[in-house]
Amino acid sequence: MESNYSGWYSVRDECFYNESELVDRKAPTEAEVEWVAKEKSYFFKLSAMGELLLKMYEEYPEMIAPKSRFLNEVKSFVSGGLRDLSASRTSFKWGVPAPDDEDHVMYVWIDWLANYMSALGYGSDNTENCEKF
Incomplete structure (x- = not known):
């Protein structure tokens, strides 16, 4: 889904931060931040994935390790509601172009x-590892 992001x-950090995450007008990592106003972006609809x-x-509780420490924390985070993630940028050209839209460059994590x-093996005839992991 294409929309505007600010x-x-x-x-x-190659990362957007919420106002509430800033500390003394800097990222939590102490990196400088700048305001980006209305950049077009494709979004990954993470908000639709919470219940799944x-x-x-x-x-499959074993998918979160170590279970004793992180399972409840992860479940609590997801239960709090997930936001859609910006998956592309239009303000620079280096990187992998978005499929069918060369004006967008995909974020590296995609x-x-x-x-x-x-x-x-995703997309191949040998999907054993893909199914396992």
Whole structure:
């Protein structure tokens, strides 16, 4: 889904931050931030995944490790509501172009995910590792 995105952006962190996350007008990592107003972006509809993720955690609690420390924390975070994630930028040209829209460059974490999936055999005849992981 394409929409506009605005927010505090850290070039060093390659990350947008909410106003509530800033400390003395800096990122939590102490990196400088700048206001980006209405940049077009494609969004990953993470907000629609909350119930599916919670169901997966119930059925496959071993996917969160170590369970004793993180399972309740992750479930609580997801239960609090997930926001859609900006997945592309239009303010620079280096990077992987978005499919069917060369005005957008995909965020690296989208590119990495595709690499991990293809390394596991996604889209090939050998899907054993993809199904396992």
